[in-house]
Amino acid sequence: MADPAQLLLVEDDKQLASMLEQILVGEGYEVDVARDGQRGLHLGLTRRYDVIVLDRGLPAIEGLDLLGRLRSKGVVTPALVLSALGNPADRVAGLDAGAEDYMSKPFDVDELAARLRALRRRAHDHVGALHVPGGTLDVATRQVTLAAGDPVDLSERECALLELLARHPRQVFSRAEILERVFTEAEDEGVVDTYVYYLRRKVGRSTVATVRGAGYRLGAG
Incomplete structure (x- = not known):
């Protein structure tokens, strides 16, 4: 049996983070949860993940700043931004910061799971050789x-x-x-x-x- 995919979830809303963790574990992920940007940065730099899901409005380090710092350190793990900020300009900012995908809150659970699977497939194809x-x-x-x-x-x-x-x-x-x-x-x-x-x-x-x-x-x- 293949090892479960490793996922980093950076979300400061305790209730939403708990719900997302349960959903993602049910999808077969092993999930690490960070409740602020500083913790997310530490985990992102010191552990290997298959995918990252992060909010924008985080304490300590804002979500896009966090993502930019990870990218500047050579972390290429595919990232999906999950944020209440969902207008076109916000989406463009997220993608320009290094995110591979961007979803607005509220979100559909099945769509989130499908997008994460797609990110992992693309990442695997990219690093295959x-x-x-x-x-x-x-x-x-x-x-x-x-x-x-x-x-x-x-x-x-x-x-x-x-x-x-x-x-x-x-x-x-x-x-x-x-x-x-x-x-x-x-x-x-x-x-x-x-x-x-x-x-x-x-x-x-x-x-x-x-x-x-x-x-x-x-x-x-």
């Missing part, structure tokens, strides 16, 4: 297919590390940034070096490039 040196990474199966040879199986953390680098092939990530984004339960930055070693051993030394004094990036190839 990420380029890595000498081959491709399939995030869904956690396999690297090289030009020559059988597919290479990766562990969950190996895949998460390679996915991060492959999504941002020109960006250099410090050990601290990788620790925050991939190894959220670890405290020692040495775990990053360990998993870089694992990836190089499994997929090839050129997979991850070391940038002296700065960190790591995707290798050339």
